[in-house]
Amino acid sequence: MSDIRDDVVAGFEETFGRASEGVWSAPGRVNLIGEHTDYNLGFVLPFAINRRTVVALGLRDDGVLRVASEFADEVAEISIAELAPERLHGWSAYPLGVAWALGQFGADLAGVPGADLYIASTVPVGAGLSSSAAIESAVAVALNDVWQLGFDRQTLARVGQLAENKAVGAPTGIMDQSASLLGREDHAVFLDCRSLESSLVPLGFAEAGLELLIIDTGVSHSHATGGYAARRASCEQGARILEVDSLRDLTVDDLPRARNLLDDETFRRVRHVVTENQRVLDTVIALRESGPLAIGELLDASHISMRDDFEISVPELDLAVETAQANGAIGARMTGGGFGGAAIALVPSEGISRIQVAVDGAFAEHGFAQPTMFTVTAASGAARD
Ligand code: GAF
Numbered sequence: 540m541s542d543i544r545d546d547v548v549a550g551f552e553e554t555f556g557r558a559s560e561g562v563w564s565a566p567g568r569v570n571l572i573g574e575h576t577d578y579n580l581g582f583v584l585p586f587a588i589n590r591r592t593v594v595a596l597g598l599r600d601d602g603v604l605r606v607a608s609e610f611a612d613e614v615a616e617i618s619i620a621e622l623a624p625e626r627l628h629g630w631s632a633y634p635l636g637v638a639w640a641l642g643q644f645g646a647d648l649a650g651v652p653g654a655d656l657y658i659a660s661t662v663p664v665g666a667g668l669s670s671s672a673a674i675e676s677a678v679a680v681a682l683n684d685v686w687q688l689g690f691d692r693q694t695l696a697r698v699g700q701l702a703e704n705k706a707v708g709a710p711t712g713i714m715d716q717s718a719s720l721l722g723r724e725d726h727a728v729f730l731d732c733r734s735l736e737s738s739l740v741p742l743g744f745a746e747a748g749l750e751l752l753i754i755d756t757g758v759s760h761s762h763a764t765g766g767y768a769a770r771r772a773s774c775e776q777g778a779r780i781l782e783v784d785s786l787r788d789l790t791v792d793d794l795p796r797a798r799n800l801l802d803d804e805t806f807r808r809v810r811h812v813v814t815e816n817q818r819v820l821d822t823v824i825a826l827r828e829s830g831p832l833a834i835g836e837l838l839d840a841s842h843i844s845m846r847d848d849f850e851i852s853v854p855e856l857d858l859a860v861e862t863a864q865a866n867g868a869i870g871a872r873m874t875g876g877g878f879g880g881a882a883i884a885l886v887p888s889e890g891i892s893r894i895q896v897a898v899d900g901a902f903a904e905h906g907f908a909q910p911t912m913f914t915v916t917a918a919s920g921a922a923r924d
Contacts, residue, residue, distance in 0.1 A: 543593050551595040551657035554607045559595035565676035565921035566591045567662035568669045568718035570874045573819040577712025579812045580733040580787040582819035586917040587722020592660035592673035594681050599653035606634045608658040619648050624705040634678040636706025640698040651686045666755040667880025672715035675699030676921040692720040693735050722920040729823050743830045752884045755911040756855035760879030767876050777809040786812045811849040838870030851877025855907050866897040
């Protein structure tokens, strides 16, 4: 962490020719369970991870925002008065979209100073670990502080989501920004995406001799295109036909009626969401009452539901999950929006290298590119460093 903090401070000085005034950071997240339930106003159980995006910031005495990053060649620049989703492009739409979105939530952008921002990150991009929410959350807490806006974390999560929806153009839910802003060491964030009430659930991985292994397939995905939006549209159609405001209003008892009224594909999409909500609730109870050794079957069932009902898995994710399960994982599932990205496996610490060797071997045997594997721990949410 101190390395990347030094990097952004140095990057800021090199880019803007002066010292920064402060450094803020926000973590990526991994979703333990509860996939595609957030925009259906259901339940999710992600946790913030020990990989962070760090922002160094210095105020300006004009109304200009400039953003630079280790992952971009150019410095993006716009005056605050001109901020609008259609004027934001490329990676800078994430940080600048947050500035715009703060205004949408009532910040008086006419009265705030400009700022220079330099951003660096240790959250892998494209792995389904919310590198985008980490940028949004880090910038949101930084601007909230220096502009003295006083927004609470729930509102900042909604700010990040709005930036992603309108400035980036990805119709995502509220989970990722919430995890990045509300996370705590060794805890998951149990979030009701309708009321936005949240509570922290102890994970107890270390006490149980377990670790969470990320298996990044390297298969790229984007939530701004194709499948993610199509799944969201199917869910909305299912809710319309079943005459509920959102799929959150359904329970497993409603599934027989849903089967009668919906075409097979829409029914399976709905069944995933309804059963996944129940799995989140069951996982929270299992963690609280019995600890992490009790959640393996729920993780496995979540993967099957995403593979067969929601159809958002890919062969690489299925292979990662099956190989981990066959080699001693307590449970495994793909995580995030799907169509690529990473799988998670909850594994006994002493069995990690065996699983890694088995996954590497299986990928080679199938002619898939070598995956990247690493463990993550639950970390604290966005903060001024
Ligand atoms: C992505 C989205 F950004 C989240 O809002 C959520 O819908 C997730 O996919 C699927 O659970 O991470």
